Amino acid sequence: MTNAKLITQENRLFANNILIVDDTPDNLRLLSKTLIKEGYLVRCAINGSMALLTIKTKIPDLILLDINMPDIDGFEICQQLKKSDLTKDIPIIFVSALDNIFDKVKAFEVGAVDYISKPFQVPEVLSRVSNQLNLQNLRRQLVQKNQLLQIEIYSRIAAETEIRQLNFDLERRVIERTAQLQTEIDQKQKIQKQLEYLAWNNSLTGLPNRLWLVRKLKKLLADLNQKLGKEFITVILDCNRFKIINDSLGRQVGDQLLTMVTQSLKSEISAQKVQHIHLAHFGEDKFAILLEETSETNKAIALVQKIKQCLASAFIVENREIFLTFNIGIVVCDANYSQPEEIFRDADLAIQKAKKSSSHYYQVFDCTIQNTALEILEIETDLRIALQRQEFYLNYQPIICLNTGKISGFETLVRWHHPQKGSISPDKFISIAEQTNLILPLGIWILQEACRQISFWQNQLFSQQESFTVSVNISAKQFEQEDFITQLDQIIDRTGIELKHLKLEITESLLMNNAAVADRVFNQLKARQIKLAIDDFGTGYSSLNYLNRFPVDTLKIDRSFISRLTEDNQAATIVKAMLDLAHNLGFDVVAEGVETIKQSQQLREWGCEFAQGYFYAKPLNQDLAWQFLADNLQG
Numbered sequence: 010m011t012n013a014k015l016i017t018q019e020n021r022l023f024a025n026n027i028l029i030v031d032d033t034p035d036n037l038r039l040l041s042k043t044l045i046k047e048g049y050l051v052r053c054a055i056n057g058s059m060a061l062l063t064i065k066t067k068i069p070d071l072i073l074l075d076i077n078m079p080d081i082d083g084f085e086i087c088q089q090l091k092k093s094d095l096t097k098d099i100p101i102i103f104v105s106a107l108d109n110i111f112d113k114v115k116a117f118e119v120g121a122v123d124y125i126s127k128p129f130q131v132p133e134v135l136s137r138v139s140n141q142l143n144l145q146n147l148r149r150q151l152v153q154k155n156q157l158l159q160i161e162i163y164s165r166i167a168a169e170t171e172i173r174q175l176n177f178d179l180e181r182r183v184i185e186r187t188a189q190l191q192t193e194i195d196q197k198q199k200i201q202k203q204l205e206y207l208a209w210n211n212s213l214t215g216l217p218n219r220l221w222l223v224r225k226l227k228k229l230l231a232d233l234n235q236k237l238g239k240e241f242i243t244v245i246l247d248c249n250r251f252k253i254i255n256d257s258l259g260r261q262v263g264d265q266l267l268t269m270v271t272q273s274l275k276s277e278i279s280a281q282k283v284q285h286i287h288l289a290h291f292g293e294d295k296f297a298i299l300l301e302e303t304s305e306t307n308k309a310i311a312l313v314q315k316i317k318q319c320l321a322s323a324f325i326v327e328n329r330e331i332f333l334t335f336n337i338g339i340v341v342c343d344a345n346y347s348q349p350e351e352i353f354r355d356a357d358l359a360i361q362k363a364k365k366s367s368s369h370y371y372q373v374f375d376c377t378i379q380n381t382a383l384e385i386l387e388i389e390t391d392l393r394i395a396l397q398r399q400e401f402y403l404n405y406q407p408i409i410c411l412n413t414g415k416i417s418g419f420e421t422l423v424r425w426h427h428p429q430k431g432s433i434s435p436d437k438f439i440s441i442a443e444q445t446n447l448i449l450p451l452g453i454w455i456l457q458e459a460c461r462q463i464s465f466w467q468n469q470l471f472s473q474q475e476s477f478t479v480s481v482n483i484s485a486k487q488f489e490q491e492d493f494i495t496q497l498d499q500i501i502d503r504t505g506i507e508l509k510h511l512k513l514e515i516t517e518s519l520l521m522n523n524a525a526v527a528d529r530v531f532n533q534l535k536a537r538q539i540k541l542a543i544d545d546f547g548t549g550y551s552s553l554n555y556l557n558r559f560p561v562d563t564l565k566i567d568r569s570f571i572s573r574l575t576e577d578n579q580a581a582t583i584v585k586a587m588l589d590l591a592h593n594l595g596f597d598v599v600a601e602g603v604e605t606i607k608q609s610q611q612l613r614e615w616g617c618e619f620a621q622g623y624f625y626a627k628p629l630n631q632d633l634a635w636q637f638l639a640d641n642l643q644g
């Protein structure tokens with residue numbers, strides 16, 4: 010650093026600032042000259058006090074300090090400077106003529122960084138100054154770096170704190186959101202469960218519904234067909250007359266009734282303590298019971314009998330006693346079944362058979378029922394053709410007055426002469442004709458044919474037979490027709506019969522099921538003096554008192570009571586009671602199906618007016634009937 014430096018304005022700003030303190034002016038001059046030449050900014054002080062003052066105005070970067078001075082010596086100045094934070098870091102180099110080792114040691118003790126002995130060599134001074142300034146600069150840089158580092162550390166700590174806070178916030182938000190989502194999920198699951206419940210259960214009774222049953226049966230059948238499961242039993246309970254209750258007493262009553270039936274079924278089934286048993290609400294008035302893992306019909310029948318007992322007593326709804334009856338189909342489900350619908354179809358066939366039977370409210374499905382079903386289908390097809398081909402004709406069964414033994418009338422009974430199958434019984438085809446509405450054209454034909462016959466006979470024979478009647482069976486389907494009376498009027502007009510000779514037979518169940526229609530039509534019939542008989546009495550549900558409201562002339566006691574009359578005390582009691590009540594209400598009575606003289610005598614004794622049955626005559630064709638009539642009236 011021997012080259013002189015030019016102090017420009019700019020350099021001045023960055024040049025190191027050195028204070029020289031010496032009471033010897035020559036020293037001051039020499040030193041300042043040398044240092045200024047080197048490019049330093051130099052200030053001078055000639056004693057201690059001045060030095061301290063100068064330092065206060067501006068802190069120098071380095072001090073060259075003499076020790077021996079008149080006012081305050083160098084050590085003292087140094088010590089003072091070391092005490093202040095502002096000045097303690099200024100590097101101080103002592104420049105002194107004192108040359109013993111103690112002074113030097115003391116100089117370092119009070120805080121000097123270097124020591125130059127006088128007389129000094131200029132290059133040594135420059136070198137030492139430059140060294141110390143470099144050191145000082147390095148120290149400053151170090152301090153600065155330290156500060157920067159410190160700032161960085163602080164900002165890192167701050168950043169970390171912030172991150173920690175953010176993390177904490179995030180975690181809290183995650184927890185909150187998770188909880189919120191969980192609630193949403195819970196709600197959705199709840200709704201899902203409710204929807205599922207509604208889909209698989211009947212909303213009124215809470216029982217599993219048809220959809221559930223179909224799914225369950227599908228599963229059971231699939232298992233069965235893959236030899237993973239066993240045969241099982243499906244029982245379907247069909248409530249009779251439920252629609253009538255619903256229509257006449259109102260839906261609310263119907264609903265209450267279904268709820269009560271459900272309760273009874275549930276408690277009866279749980280009382281059975283049978284495992285793998287399920288109850289379902291299969292249709293409006295139908296229930297199903299699944300007996301898994303058994304194919305023993307005995308078990309199903311035992312259950313059905315228990316159920317019948319528990320449903321037999323009256324249900325009390327809105328202070329009203331309501332009795333319900335059921336028909337029940339039992340199907341043993343084996344590997345022959347592949348679809349639930351096949352089970353339902355067969356259960357339905359069994360129910361239909363039970364409905365027709367007078368002795369069995371339940372029926373176990375078997376192949377013969379299926380054959381019957383096929384036969385039904387065949388009959389339906391043939392019936393349509395038969396109507397066109399006029400394969401029907403009428404038979405006439407005499408009705409005898411028990412007192413006189415004389416004929417009092419005929420009941421017309423339709424016959425079907427099938428070209429291949431021969432004579433088909435009305436028991437086989439009337440109900441099919443009713444189901445398919447073919448009874449409507451057939452019924453018109455029967456009425457017309459019967460009236461044609463009356464008109465023929467009335468001209469020949471009835472002139473003295475005022476009360477002679479020809480009875481015609483009328484099915485409920487015909488009766489419900491809006492224009493039934495109009496059609497009847499047309500036939501009467503056409504055939505010109507005297508109306509007093511015509512009697513219509515309708516069944517007791519028709520009255521029960523269509524009381525309103527019956528009221529209307531009966532009054533119109535009465536206005537025409539057409540007579541009315543209640544057919545098959547005792548097989549329905551009506552009481553005699555109930556019949557009182559209808560303008561009925563005759564009661565026909567069903568064959569099933571008459572056939573047991575002489576052997577069965579109970580049947581005898583019933584028939585006697587029926588007779589008494591019918592007479593009290595002003596009806597006359599025809600006993601149906603009289604086959605023996607004993608029956609005939611008994612009935613006559615009890616005051617029964619009329620009888621009909623094989624004992625007197627079977628249903629006869631037109632010619633034989635004519636013959637019977639002529640013989641009987643003459644004889």
Ligand code: C2E
Nearest residue numbers: 422423435436439455482483484602603604621622623628
């Ligand atoms: P229903 O009206 O009760 O007719 C009486 C049935 O009992 C007749 O059977 C008759 O032949 C039968 N019968 C008469 N006396 C005796 C007897 O002493 N013993 C026995 N075992 N049976 C006797 P059918 O002719 O087979 O008719 C059966 C049912 O078909 C009738 O029962 C009736 O419900 C219906 N039906 C018959 N003809 C007609 C018709 O023209 N129109 C309608 N709608 N139904 C008819």
Ligand code: CA
Nearest residue numbers: 420482514544
């Ligand atoms: Ca009849």
Ligand code: CA
Nearest residue numbers: 544545565601
């Ligand atoms: Ca009858």
